[in-house]
Amino acid sequence: MKVFRNLAIKWKLAAVIMLIITPSLLLATATFYAHEFLILRRSAARQVLVIGRVIGENCTAALTFQDPAVAHRILQAGQTDPALQAVRIFNRDGRLFAAFPALDDPIGEDMLHPIPRHERVEFRHRQVVMTGPIRLDQEIIGAMVLTYGLSGYYQALAHAGATAALILSAGILIAAWLSLLLQHLISQPLVRLTQAARRISQQQDYGMRVEGEGEDEIGMLVASFNSMLEQIQQRDLAIRENADLFRGVFEQSVNGIALSDETGKLATLNPACAPITGLDPQQVIGRPLDELLRALIPADASPDSPLQILRTTLPEFFRTGNAACLNQEQEDVILRADGTLHHIHYYLFALRTARGPKLCAVLRDITRRVEAEAGLRHNLHFESLMLSISARLVNLAGAEVKREIQRALGEIATFLGIDLIFIGQLEPAGPSLQVDCAWTAPGVGEMPRAISLAAAAADWERLRRGESTILAGDQAALGLPLPASCLLVPLGPRQEASHVIGGVTRQTTREWRADDLRMGRIIGDIFINALTRSRMEIQMDQYQEQLRSLNAQLTLAEERERRAIALDLHDTVGQFLAIARMRLDMLMGTPAHMPHAADFNVIKELLDNAIRHTRSLTVQISPPALYSVGPEAALDSLAEQTTRLNAVQVSFEHDGRPKPLEENVRVLLFRATRELMLNAIKHSRASQVRITMARAGRAVTITIADEGIGFDPPTHDEPHRMQTFGLFSLKERLRSIGGKLELTSRPGAGTTAVITAPLQDEPS
């Protein structure tokens, strides 16, 4: 059966056909032979019966008329049939009547008893014996026994067998020939199909097609095979496209991609993976992941690091297909073959295939990002430190600035990891530095006040031109207290650098970076600005003091001028108008003015008005009470006049305590109170303004309060800015005398202005 199974299909078909046909032919031949046997046997029996009946018929007369000679003569005719071996005729008594061969032949018995009533044919060995009655007109008149040889019968049977064998052989040969000839009809398409399948299997060419034949099952099989090929080709194309796509993504990806097999060995990795991991694909493919991970994980890595956890969970993953570290973005550090540490970001996921789970890792080198983040954090820290230092320096002045700078230098040196930092001035005359501020780490020693750059004149020149310089290891030349590497960064205008900030470290191999240079410039600028600002503030204070003095003098000069004008108005214009009024009164007392009384009245009224305006103007320019009585009387008069001339009730109150004020202070207080009151009348829409004056220690306070609409805090919008310009001027003027102005206001809640001014020193 195994041999048959391995046979080619055409031999199988031929064998099957022969296996079907040969038994059929054998059966047919056997049937034919059996049929021939039966036919011949029946024929022999029939022939014996016929011969017997003929002989019997022919012998009836001989028997009837008891003439054995006639019977003998009839029986002699049997000689013509060689197969007729013997015939014996018996009369009705059973006695032998006639025989063939002759009666003297010792064949058979001479008596037959009983006489058979029916014919009977009996086959014996190579002969058939027929026994039967001889009748005449339905009456049995005798009997006969006929022995017939079967040699002819057997010969015919042998001929039939030979014929059957010949037919069988010919049939088998023809069947074999036809099977070999016709099996092509079935086997040839199958052979072509098999050959096509083999070629497709070997060449992976699914574009091949098998030529179809007919619409039978084989034709349908070929059509189905072609259809299947079409589907496989489409699927193959799709797979190839996907494979190309995957290969393209795999090979062109900027991310490293590594894929294991199902046994835990590295199956492949893309080109981007090698530069990230430093692994040589030729050497690592096929090696266990555990071994590769062990080589990649730094020796000092924590047992809880993601890669360590991954390594410990690998067996579980390849056993179950699951692991806790899957489908998570992780970051870790790897040790490359060149000894450098790299930060990687990776993502692990499982590819579940029929052969088992495969581990896929997508990774990218994030060393630059990590470094950039560290740099950014460093910068942020630096910026924060600078802001803090700047904020501290802003509110300082004078020597405090220098002390703060020295303290800040220490913070910066600690931040930068250097041992010494200083700020100095470039000596315009020669190659040396004058150290302004310095900070040294413990154990470094004292920073010299001056550093000679005589041995590095070229460096000094570069510094002067604004080029930074690195000096390394030459402590004698630098005069520094330690063997060091020094970065000198020029500060100030380019080509005209005036200052230098220097950073010094005992790491003589330290590589100074552009970032260090940038930070140095920032630090230096901040400190130089602080120092400059400090100096400028000192100068500004001096200028402001001078300005305030000038302002006070200007105010006093103005007030003196006002007062001179007021006195002039009062003493000249006022007096003239008063005299003119008196003269008019006198004239109006005479009868002569009667015809012009109306005109005189008009002139009188005009004069009264002029006198009132002159007095008012005098008061406005320089109220006399301010000098003659004091600010309380002047303010009281101001309130009264303002109430009289406006629709606003202005009240004034004071505590009655003595308030010695210098003249300029007194004048400024009056002017400021008047301006603030007029502002309240004009803008507050209040019906009442209350002015109070009180002494508070060594100062006097004047409060101007209304219950008007109030306003938003100053500098919120342009109109307020315009309004507050006057307030700003007022504040500055008050500040010049050592006073101040405080405003409190809210929309809808009124406004309160408080003027504070120092009292004049009283004699003890």
Place this chain on the structure above:
Amino acid sequence: MRCGSALRLGLLLALLGGGTPGAARAQTVTADELELIYILHFAKFARWPDGAQPPVGSAWRIGIYDRAALGGALEYVRGEKVLGRRLEWVDCRRPADVAGCHLIYLNTPDRVAVAALLRAADRRPILTVGQAEDFLRMGGVIQFAPEGRKIRFDINPDAVDRAGLKISAQLFEVARRVRRVPPWTTTNAVEGLL
């Protein structure tokens, strides 16, 4: 004819031995009885033309010239049938008696009577059997011819043909002689008779 009866009886005992319907009584068969048996056997080996046979159920008539001479021999064959028909034995002494007979047995040596009867039966389907001399020459079909101890007989095919009968070849085989004898003319008959 009567003189040879004993001899015939011996022959019959030797040769026929119960071959007839009266086989059980063969030892008592006379020569006349044996001839009657032969006559019945002759009828079995002959065939009459269509229309000459009586219908089934009718009697098959045998004319006997001298029934008295047969004595009790007729009793011996009483009840026998020929061709499935019962037998009717009638006298046949005159030519007119020939009509209606299927077989006539002229058991007389009287040649004139025999000749007259044979003329009456000529060309009629009648099987004629006799023992007279020149029976065949006178137109008879079968003539008994004793030969030694045996009873033999001769057959005249010409008479068979004239009677329109068919005689089995087997009967010819067992006949002593088969002679085609043309019938006598009147002259010949007279001469023959003379």
